[in-house]
Amino acid sequence: MDGMTTASAAGFEVSGAGLERKAPGRPRSAKADEAIIAAVIALLKEGVSVGNLSMEAVAARAGVGKATIYRRWPNKDALLIDTVRTMKGPPPEPRGESVRDDLVMLVTAARTKRMEDFGRVAACMLPEFFREDELRKAFQMVSEPRRDVMRGVLRRGVENGELREDLDIELTVLMLTAPGLAQNILNLVPNAPRENFAELLVDAVLRGARP
Amino acid sequence: MDGMTTASAAGFEVSGAGLERKAPGRPRSAKADEAIIAAVIALLKEGVSVGNLSMEAVAARAGVGKATIYRRWPNKDALLIDTVRTMKGPPPEPRGESVRDDLVMLVTAARTKRMEDFGRVAACMLPEFFREDELRKAFQMVSEPRRDVMRGVLRRGVENGELREDLDIELTVLMLTAPGLAQNILNLVPNAPRENFAELLVDAVLRGARP
Amino acid sequence: MDGMTTASAAGFEVSGAGLERKAPGRPRSAKADEAIIAAVIALLKEGVSVGNLSMEAVAARAGVGKATIYRRWPNKDALLIDTVRTMKGPPPEPRGESVRDDLVMLVTAARTKRMEDFGRVAACMLPEFFREDELRKAFQMVSEPRRDVMRGVLRRGVENGELREDLDIELTVLMLTAPGLAQNILNLVPNAPRENFAELLVDAVLRGARP
Amino acid sequence: MDGMTTASAAGFEVSGAGLERKAPGRPRSAKADEAIIAAVIALLKEGVSVGNLSMEAVAARAGVGKATIYRRWPNKDALLIDTVRTMKGPPPEPRGESVRDDLVMLVTAARTKRMEDFGRVAACMLPEFFREDELRKAFQMVSEPRRDVMRGVLRRGVENGELREDLDIELTVLMLTAPGLAQNILNLVPNAPRENFAELLVDAVLRGARP
DNA sequence: TACTAAGCGAGACGGTACGTCGCGTCTTCTT
DNA sequence: AAGAAGACGCGACGTACCGTCTCGCTTAGTA
DSSP states (O other), rough: OOOOSSSOOTTTOOOOOOSSSOOSSSSSOHHHHHHHHHHHHHHHHOOOOOOGOOOHHHHHTTTTHHHHHHHHHHSHHEEEEEHHHHHHSSOEEEEEEEEHHHHHHHHTTTTTTHHHHHHHHHHHHHHHHHHHHHHHHHHHHHHHHHHHHHHHHHHHHTTSSSTTTTHHHHHHHHHHHHHHIIIIIOOOOOOOOOHHHHHHHHHHHHTTOOO | OOTTOOOOTTTOOOOOOSSOOOOOOOOOOHHHHHHHHHHHHHHHHTTOOTTTTTHHHHHHHHOOOOHHHHHHHHSHHHHHHHHHHHHOOOOOOOOOOHHHHHHHHHHHHHSSSSHHHHHHHHHHHHHHHHHHHHHHHHHHHHHHHOOOOOHHHHHHHTTTTTSTTTTOOHHHHHHHHHHIIIIIIIOSSOOOOOOTTHHHHHHHHHHTTTT | OOOOOOOGGGTTTTOOOOOOOOOOSSSSOOOHHHHHHHHHHHHHTTTTGGGGGHHHHHHHHOOOOOOHHHHOOSHHHHHHHHHHHHHHHHHOOOSOOOHHHHHHHHHHHHTEEEEEHHHHHHHHOOOOHHHHHHHHHHHHHHHHHHHHHHHHHHHHHHHTTOOOTTOHHHHHHHHHHHHHIIIIIIIOOOOOOTHHHHHHHHHHHHHHTEE | OOOSSSHHHHHOOOOOOOOOOOOSSSOOOOOHHHHHHHHHHHHTTTTOOTTTTTTTHHHHHHOOOOOOOOOOOOOOOOHHHHOOOOOOOOOOOSSSSSSSHHHHHHHHHSSHHHHHHHHHHHHHHHHHHHHHHHHHHHHHHHHHHHHHHHHHHHHHHTTTTOOTTOOHHHHHHHHHHHHHIIIIOOOTTTTOOOTHHHHHHHHHHHHTOOO
């Protein structure tokens, strides 16, 4: 699902099918796919809030007809989900030496410029989550691979004795992830530490997670 | 809140003046203020997402003309800010016995039904924060008093030796607050602990915060 | 009805009562009456069409509260009727020498600058006539005295042999009045004569009205 | 009218171009054009005054979105102009036998039920003429063809000796047209003749127009 | 002199309509 | 069949006035 280039699997659906017959008629233009996603990202970077991001503007910016967008995504939400997916890219791979270094790397990776842009878009979709639970799930799936990597690191730490045996993995994931979210996506807590944030956070968590 | 009864101080303004002459003309109806806020809350509770929450519907529900809303708030955002302020109510007061108990109480208080409703609305405003920084600040001000209470508890713990002398207070506040946000407002992390969440979180944090 | 100065008889009513007891309380300000009518006229002269003439603007221009207007006139129509009445003033008096000269004078008097302003306002009320027949009647009453003068001149002409014995007086009044209306009020016929209009019209009509 | 089928040439513009390339995109629906005009006429016939004629009501009655109206006409005036044009239809053709009969026919034709409806609408637009001179001209153009027919008849009468050689054609047109206007559009003169109005008027005018 | 009742400027009130914008769909011609 | 273009029905936006209703303050005549 991560490696696909066309948007056809979006809209909350999983492509499912194995070998489909080649469809008749003119094939969809891959160029259009990219132009559309790029247009969304460009507009968002220019400061257009998602509420103000109109499909009309996206189409115009991408040099594409509105129908071409709706042929690929059933609505604005689905388009945004795929945009988010594209922005995130593949999860980082831990080096595997010390648990602390890996966690610092993972927490840091969640706070790059790229992820800030991602957060910007993500935040814009939150309101819709209350309306459309499918959308929320689709969004969670975008981040799940990264959390899985972190779970792996923590499990490794428990196994090799670096971390307490009875460590609550899910809670620890949340403790390591949520502060970054609150900063990136919400930017809600005004005067939280910004320098060495990852180290500070990981150390604070590990202090209570060691045996 | 803060003692002000009319909504006129909302919309990002501070009333400022001390004893102003009574404004001429018919005064604004306090009944309308309340009816409008109540209508917003009612509609949100009925499952209307903020994106779908129309000023027209609010006016109709409140039995009020649209102009009466716009006379008080310049736009939907400002109205929602005030709604949020109203929904939150005053911050809880810690008992002052053990730091752990106070923190558990504070974290729990952030996860009541009332706060969930609050989160629902808050989430809907996030997108606008990127457009309008004033709005973000206004929103942060709504939550700041609660965070101040938590800071007080932590400082007390540092002073009486219950907590490490070099504890990073802001980081700890973030660690105690963010996971709840991520659950309440974002509900983004699917399988995080839900039972005894407050105890589990506080204990995990304290384990690394004790001397 | 023509000589009254206050607007109290407007709104399609006739004052009726003879000697009323002086009402208690503060009496209505004659200054306000005048200021309101003057404001309407001023605004209309500035090119505000009646459709765009808002009671709010009238009140502001007159330095008067809206209620002060509505205390005197039940609605915009009634106010306009009275404005029209004021603009017209009393009908002219014929000299009584030759029928032709009197008619020329009367036709001319209907085309002064003052009457053009009147026409401007009058035109603006026409649409309402289809809605409110009372309004039409009230308006007709404003012009009736002038037409009565013309009827008198024509009847005198018939009696003293200047005009045909079987002259249709009403039709002749219409023939002498309507062209001026069509020019003044409607300005609908683009290239009709404008110089010596009154003489030309009266002579053309009389040519067929002499014995 | 004038052969144009879509409303696109209305709104005070002249289509101008000769053979334009077909515009891209979905063409405007001719059905909508008709439905909108029909809705206006229907509403007016039901007694809705033009002041009370809301675009919203027109859209609803025509089963059309408001934007569809505004895509064709810039405002209510332009829509009414086109409605008026539609209501009027082509000018009547004189038989060409006697001048008197032709004039009676023309004056009569200006007083049919259809023309009364027309007058009803026309009256409603008068107020706007003072604001928007373009509108007045557009309106005059609607009636001009009919006046041209009448000018033709009068000129023929002058040429064949039925009418005075020095007859003022424009003035005579006005004398024959204005009384009907004053009755139809204004209904301002209360007790003017209504039976045989056309014959009476034409005879009165001709009495002074014969050699 | 104080009381009472209405008028007054100001402006908020519940409404209705405005003209605009964006949604997601449709209909045209072109590639 | 997909594409660009753009019209379609719908519904919300924020504004402007309507005619009504409070406000606190004159401004008279009556007590």
